[in-house]
Amino acid sequence: MKASWVAEKNSVETSLVSGAELFIQGLQNEEVDVLFGYPGGAVLPIYDALYKAEMKHVLTRHEQGAIHAAQGYARVTGKPGVVLATSGPGATNLVTGIADAMIDSIPLVIFTGQVATNVIGTDAFQEADIVGITMPITKHNYQVQRAEDLPRIMKEAFHIANTGRKGPVLIDIPKDVAVKTTEVKEHPGIHLPGYQPTLKPNILQVKRLNEALLQAKKPVLLTGAGVLAAKAEKELAAFAEYHQIPVAQTLLGLGGFAAEHPLCLGMAGMHGTYAANMALYDCDLLIGVGARFDDRLTGNLDHFAKKAMIAHIDIDPAEIGKNVPTEIPIVGCAKETLSALNQIAADKGDYSDWVIQLSQFKSEYPLTYKTNESELKPQKLMQILHEVTQGGAIVATDVGQHQMWAAQYYRFSDPNRWITSGGLGTMGFGFPAAIGAKVGRPELPVIAVVGDGGFQMTLQELGVLQDWGLPVIVVIVNNKSLGMVRQWQEIFYEKRFSHSLLDIQPDFVKLASAYGIDGKLATTEEEVREALTAALASKKPFVLDCVVSADENVYPMIAPGKGLHEMIGVRG
Amino acid sequence: MRRIISATVLNESGVLNRLTGLLTKRQFNIENITVGHTEDPAVSKVTLTVWVEDDRKAEQLVKQLHKQINILKVRDLTNMALVSRELALIKVLTTPDTRSEIKMLIEPFRATVLDVSLENVTLEVTGDSEKIDALIELLRPYGIKEISRTGVTAIPRGTQKKVLELHPYSIM
Ligand SMILES: Cc1ncc(C[n+]2csc(CCOP(=O)(O)OP(=O)(O)O)c2C)c(N)n1
Ligand SMILES: [Mg+2]
Numbered sequence: 001m002k003a004s005w006v007a008e009k010n011s012v013e014t015s016l017v018s019g020a021e022l023f024i025q026g027l028q029n030e031e032v033d034v035l036f037g038y039p040g041g042a043v044l045p046i047y048d049a050l051y052k053a054e055m056k057h058v059l060t061r062h063e064q065g066a067i068h069a070a071q072g073y074a075r076v077t078g079k080p081g082v083v084l085a086t087s088g089p090g091a092t093n094l095v096t097g098i099a100d101a102m103i104d105s106i107p108l109v110i111f112t113g114q115v116a117t118n119v120i121g122t123d124a125f126q127e128a129d130i131v132g133i134t135m136p137i138t139k140h141n142y143q144v145q146r147a148e149d150l151p152r153i154m155k156e157a158f159h160i161a162n163t164g165r166k167g168p169v170l171i172d173i174p175k176d177v178a179v180k181t182t183e184v185k186e187h188p189g190i191h192l193p194g195y196q197p198t199l200k201p202n203i204l205q206v207k208r209l210n211e212a213l214l215q216a217k218k219p220v221l222l223t224g225a226g227v228l229a230a231k232a233e234k235e236l237a238a239f240a241e242y243h244q245i246p247v248a249q250t251l252l253g254l255g256g257f258a259a260e261h262p263l264c265l266g267m268a269g270m271h272g273t274y275a276a277n278m279a280l281y282d283c284d285l286l287i288g289v290g291a292r293f294d295d296r297l298t299g300n301l302d303h304f305a306k307k308a309m310i311a312h313i314d315i316d317p318a319e320i321g322k323n324v325p326t327e328i329p330i331v332g333c334a335k336e337t338l339s340a341l342n343q344i345a346a347d348k349g350d351y352s353d354w355v356i357q358l359s360q361f362k363s364e365y366p367l368t369y370k371t372n373e374s375e376l377k378p379q380k381l382m383q384i385l386h387e388v389t390q391g392g393a394i395v396a397t398d399v400g401q402h403q404m405w406a407a408q409y410y411r412f413s414d415p416n417r418w419i420t421s422g423g424l425g426t427m428g429f430g431f432p433a434a435i436g437a438k439v440g441r442p443e444l445p446v447i448a449v450v451g452d453g454g455f456q457m458t459l460q461e462l463g464v465l466q467d468w469g470l471p472v473i474v475v476i477v478n479n480k481s482l483g484m485v486r487q488w489q490e491i492f493y494e495k496r497f498s499h500s501l502l503d504i505q506p507d508f509v510k511l512a513s514a515y516g517i518d519g520k521l522a523t524t525e526e527e528v529r530e531a532l533t534a535a536l537a538s539k540k541p542f543v544l545d546c547v548v549s550a551d552e553n554v555y556p557m558i559a560p561g562k563g564l565h566e567m568i569g570v571r572g
Numbered sequence: 573m574r575r576i577i578s579a580t581v582l583n584e585s586g587v588l589n590r591l592t593g594l595l596t597k598r599q600f601n602i603e604n605i606t607v608g609h610t611e612d613p614a615v616s617k618v619t620l621t622v623w624v625e626d627d628r629k630a631e632q633l634v635k636q637l638h639k640q641i642n643i644l645k646v647r648d649l650t651n652m653a654l655v656s657r658e659l660a661l662i663k664v665l666t667t668p669d670t671r672s673e674i675k676m677l678i679e680p681f682r683a684t685v686l687d688v689s690l691e692n693v694t695l696e697v698t699g700d701s702e703k704i705d706a707l708i709e710l711l712r713p714y715g716i717k718e719i720s721r722t723g724v725t726a727i728p729r730g731t732q733k734k735v736l737e738l739h740p741y742s743i744m
Binding site: 139192193195316318 | 581582585586590593594597628631632635636638639640642643644645
């Protein structure tokens with residue numbers, strides 16, 4: 001009697017697992033291969049489980065670095081980036097990255113520690129209401145009340161983050177929930193009655209678009225990050241080629257359609273090409289695909305595509321008709337919708353006059369800049385980057401002028417090589433994002449193109465390069481200023497350069513060396529070429545401080561309040 | 573224009589916060605909001621009255637609400653045939669002279685007296701918002717001490733005229 005009771009008790013005991021162990025199991029179920037994080041009191045039990053499970057974990061030097069790294073990882077792998085931080089300050093340090101991922105639809109699953117359930121709401125040490133704080137900047141968020149709920153919540157979170165319109169999901173885990181043991185049950189499966197993203201388009205609307213194509217004389221495609229998220233590049237190319245429709249791209253959509261393609265007009269918007277902006281201005285049928293008509297793209301809406309019928313393909317119905325009245329709304333994933341369009345395509349219109357006109361715009365008004373023997377031009381720097389990497393690198397940028405120059409001059413031919421903070425415009429994003437990208441795609445060269453200003457927001461992550469020997473190449477586009485701010489002050493504030501000139505700078509090469517990383521100062525095209533070639537061959541981390549013209553501006557430009565046809569600086 | 577929106581939501585912590593936060597973020601002004609359980613205890617019904625500029629704004633509101641993971645269903649009831657009700661408690665100053673006058677006055681409104689004291693009476697009235705507004709205006713000259721209104725709750729009628737049912741947006 002007694003013996004069997006003991007045996008039974010033991011077998012029950014062995015099937016008991018802690019919340020932290022369930023967390024590890026949840027990660028394994030989702031085939032998570034790496035976490036980006038930073039430990040602290042509330043996540044000690046989780047870090048202990050990580051230690052035992054030998055999970056790969058990249059310790060950044062700031063939680064902001066962890067979340068941007070996870071974003072870079074997600075962008076290039078298509079898998080959700082996973083972040084772990086402690087409660088209170090650890091969690092609030094993630095906020096910028098969460099908002100960035102939300103507005104740019106990047107799939108993340110973020111775990112934060114929380115104080116124990118019995119002290120939540122008492123202003124306990126390192127307590128912050130991170131669920132409340134992040135409610136408007138997450139696709140969804142949870143606080144786990146019982147360890148046994150964790151497997152279901154994790155499953156739901158990964159599902160929500162990486163389906164439909166992708167985005168960040170946060171899971172807040174109180175310390176006692178991670179410690180408490182519970183019986184392992186069969187996975188309950190997900191229960192999300194309020195979440196059923198529409199993937200398949202309504203065929204009637206698809207047919208309407210197909211018919212509109214026959215009526216059109218001047219159609220144009222505007223393609224965004226939705227094409228990349230849906231992995232719809234092939235379907236897009238087939239569609240554009242079959243009908244001979246020119247393609248303009250958003251900042252985040254670069255790489256979805258090859259820059260070298262004859263139908264490619266380049267980037268549209270505030271710093272877009274003449275051809276792309278005039279195509280959007282003058283078209284009679286505008287087909288938006290996975291793009292959200294953001295104000296930096298449309299310019300003044302009163303002048304945006306006024307002669308056009310608008311068709312909008314988007315996985316998020318709330319984006320359709322939000323900024324631009326839409327005649328042909330198509331809710332669906334870009335891949336499914338474009339292949340449906342390709343399947344029914346039979347007759348086609350003749351747009352040859354339009355295509356010729358736009359090709360003329362491309363050759364008559366290309367992106368240009370003035371060269372000058374004595375200075376390294378930032379635009380030229382981007383062209384050298386493209387040349388040395390043969391256009392095949394992953395390029396992650398920070399925010400500012402250098403970001404626009406990279407977008408304009410690093411002509412992307414392949415998808416998922418371009419990582420930039422579009423919607424939020426987060427300085428400090430680029431360098432850690434490059435780290436995450438290198439972790440996700442170690443076989444590809446990764447270049448962080450950063451400004452001298454923004455690099456100083458997250459440069460402590462040099463510690464990660466040192467730690468892992470990660471061969472990320474940091475290219476500092478050093479104009480000794482907060483260049484984009486300086487540009488606006490020059491143009492709109494009569495050159496009153498209020499707090500935008502950064503004459504006082506660290507010696508970036510010495511700084512790299514303090515982290516045991518090689519670096520070089522480059523002031524000429526030749527120096528850049530040589531240093532980059534050597535750095536790529538070395539397979540070691542490298543910091544290249546490039547001194548570029550300090551007063552260069554990004555052109556063309558559409559001033560705030562102006563329409564797409566009112567570009568300034570078109571001839572450079 | 574005034575819109576009555578009904579949202580069926582999962583009865584989870586934070587869902588109301590999420591809903592009102594979304595309205596704030598997107599600059600919608602809530603005129604009133606009511607929340608309560610439905611026939612299913614796991615599900616609650618929220619009825620909101622909001623002011624929006626135009627149909628496009630209203631469409632945005634419905635779509636943004638619908639996007640929330642724990643909101644199950646959103647309906648713009650504005651153009652539907654509805655049964656809608658609001659309840660108000662009104663405390664009116666009285667004197668021995670006015671007491672019976674007030675009683676007469678409220679009768680057509682089917683308001684009932686819940687509490688009487690020397691200086692005031694408290695009335696309960698149910699109806700659509702316009703009816704309640706009208707009663708309040710009639711009582712105002714006597715001196716209103718306090719009003720507490722629940723906000724509108726609504727349900728579509730069993731039979732709808734076909735034309736009215738047509739959804740103005742063609743997203744699906
Ligand atoms: C976190 C944050 N703070 C402020 C800004 C505003 N801002 C946009 S661009 C810019 C200047 C960036 O300077 P730098 O990093 O040197 O890049 P550059 O424009 O010179 O290429 C600033 C301050 C921002 N985008 N993000
Ligand atoms: Mg700069």
